[in-house]
Amino acid sequence: MGLFAGIMLTWVNVSWIKFIAMILYMSTALSIFVVYLKTTELSGLHRLTVVMAAFWTFSMQFFALMSWPYVGALRFSLILPVVLYFISLLRGISKKDEFGFLTLMILVLILKYFNN
Numbered sequence: 001m002g003l004f005a006g007i008m009l010t011w012v013n014v015s016w017i018k019f020i021a022m023i024l025y026m027s028t029a030l031s032i033f034v035v036y037l038k039t040t041e042l043s044g045l046h047r048l049t050v051v052m053a054a055f056w057t058f059s060m061q062f063f064a065l066m067s068w069p070y071v072g073a074l075r076f077s078l079i080l081p082v083v084l085y086f087i088s089l090l091r092g093i094s095k096k097d098e099f100g101f102l103t104l105m106i107l108v109l110i111l112k113y114f115n116n
Helices: 002-009 014-037 044-068 071-090 099-115
Strands: none
Touching: 002 014, 014 044, 014 099, 044 071, 044 099, 071 099
């Protein structure tokens, strides 16, 4: 829910609401990263896919928020979580509970890749 709310609130043209939306989105992605880094419920490939997607989602938002240089160079590394996602789709992650927020994170990564 935090990922979706963070994305939807960024469309509001008020700067402080956009900032709150980015913080909400980043904190949700970071919590997904921490929780699924420790979980043993998923297989190795599915867990790696969720952890990588959450890490890159958080890090790209963080780099954009901090206005650090070379964010454009990092976008080429976004291909790895996207490829892992499509491999996980073939291996049946669409039947897992994590499919919804994982798809949302992957869509954001794909949009970030083509937006810059």
